[in-house]
Amino acid sequence: MMTRKLNVVPFVSVDNMMKLVLHLGVERVMTEIAACIEADFRRWPLFDKTPRVASHSDVGVIELMPTSDGKMYGFKYVNGHPKNMREGLQTVTAFGLLADVNTGYPILLTEMTILTALRTAAMSALAARHLAPRDARTMAMIGNGAQAEFQALAFHAICGIDTVRLYDIDPVATEKCLRNLKGSGLTAIACKSPEEAVEGAGIITTCTADKQYATILTDNLVGAGVHVNAVGGDCPGKTELHRDILLRSSIFVEYPPQTRIEGEIQQLAPDHPVTELWQVMTGAAAGRTDARQITLFDSVGFAIEDFSALRYIHGQLQGTGFFEELDMIADPDEPRDLYGMLLRASEAEPGISAA
Numbered sequence: 563m564m565t566r567k568l569n570v571v572p573f574v575s576v577d578n579m580m581k582l583v584l585h586l587g588v589e590r591v592m593t594e595i596a597a598c599i600e601a602d603f604r605r606w607p608l609f610d611k612t613p614r615v616a617s618h619s620d621v622g623v624i625e626l627m628p629t630s631d632g633k634m635y636g637f638k639y640v641n642g643h644p645k646n647m648r649e650g651l652q653t654v655t656a657f658g659l660l661a662d663v664n665t666g667y668p669i670l671l672t673e674m675t676i677l678t679a680l681r682t683a684a685m686s687a688l689a690a691r692h693l694a695p696r697d698a699r700t701m702a703m704i705g706n707g708a709q710a711e712f713q714a715l716a717f718h719a720i721c722g723i724d725t726v727r728l729y730d731i732d733p734v735a736t737e738k739c740l741r742n743l744k745g746s747g748l749t750a751i752a753c754k755s756p757e758e759a760v761e762g763a764g765i766i767t768t769c770t771a772d773k774q775y776a777t778i779l780t781d782n783l784v785g786a787g788v789h790v791n792a793v794g795g796d797c798p799g800k801t802e803l804h805r806d807i808l809l810r811s812s813i814f815v816e817y818p819p820q821t822r823i824e825g826e827i828q829q830l831a832p833d834h835p836v837t838e839l840w841q842v843m844t845g846a847a848a849g850r851t852d853a854r855q856i857t858l859f860d861s862v863g864f865a866i867e868d869f870s871a872l873r874y875i876h877g878q879l880q881g882t883g884f885f886e887e888l889d890m891i892a893d894p895d896e897p898r899d900l901y902g903m904l905l906r907a908s909e910a911e912p913g914i915s916a917a
């Protein structure tokens with residue numbers, strides 16, 4: 563915990579988030595966020611849980627993702643606008659806040675665009691560590707946009723993946739990924755089709771952005787024993803997998819009430835059986851039980867993952883200097899004299915009146 567004045571809130575800008583992450587190391591940060599997520603998933607029943615509050619438009623979605631463990635409260639504001647990329651903007655941007663439940667005072671405000679990419683990749687790799695075939699060393703990465711390198715590096719650090727086979731409908735995205743992964747320790751191979759990308763892959767990650775029921779993977783592309791990490795389908799009407807793949811898979815989810823609305827399983831009956839990942843982590847439910855089983859992580863992103871990432875960043879800040887202090891909480895000497903504080907400010911600033 564940071565010791566600080568209560569009315570001043572540490573703020574981590576994009577610039578400071580980049581400095582902090584580079585200072586610690588990208589793979590280390592994702593490994594440590596994965597450990598925080600796992601620790602929080604293991605105490606799942608403690609948390610307040612609600613499907614995220616989504617405001618949809620024709621072009622995208624804006625969402626609020628709150629949760630609390632009774633001691634701290636966190637939320638993330640996040641958007642998803644697939645058309646943004648064509649306008650030179652990010653598909654996903656976010657910021658988030660952590661607060662002390664005891665006082666209700668914020669204790670951290672931070673950018674979360676980079677942090678979301680880190681936590682999403684950490685969550686994907688953590689799920690795969692429980693579900694993917696142990697000997698998987700090759701991952702197909704379909705969709706080579708903003709999230710892609712983070713996914714590849716998290717699977718390298720957490721699951722021991724040494725080769726990524728990249729495919730995107732836009733070859734410019736694949737070239738960007740190849741360039742960025744040089745020197746990472748991963749062998750990255752550009753592929754011309756999804757068929758070529760999945761060759762020899764024990765793990766298939768789909769991370770595309772399109773506001774429709776898309777078919778990024780057809781049934782014939784998913785062989786026995788593969789783990790599918792489906793990241794891109796995360797909104798009503800926005801999926802990536804052919805329904806037949808779902809019918810052949812053991813499906814693992816974060817929070818069923820949210821995933822049934824947003825995930826690949828929106829294509830299935832509302833009572834189709836799924837397993838909650840937190841139960842796999844506590845040992846209450848089985849993960850992979852058979853070498854020929856197709857396991858599917860139907861990822862949509864849940865508030866507890868953001869909470870874990872926020873509390874991780876909060877824990878790392880002390881002594882680093884990678885934050886600014888924001889004057890965010892009004893703090894009169896006498897708590898009830900809020901108006902008096904305003905009056906005194908007007909006296910201190912000639913020409914400004916409180917009336």
Ligand code: NAD
Pocket residue numbers: 642644647653654678682704705706707708709710729730731732735769770771772776778792793794795796861862863864
């Ligand atoms: P992005 O726009 O930067 O990249 C998406 C990429 O997908 C683009 O390069 C695009 O060319 C490619 N693509 C689109 N259709 C394709 C197809 N048919 N085949 C192959 N490639 C295709 O987006 P991003 O920030 O990387 O996010 C990717 C997706 O992940 C988005 O849909 C986003 O909403 C989702 N997401 C999910 C989570 C989660 O927790 N599950 C978290 C963050 C983002």
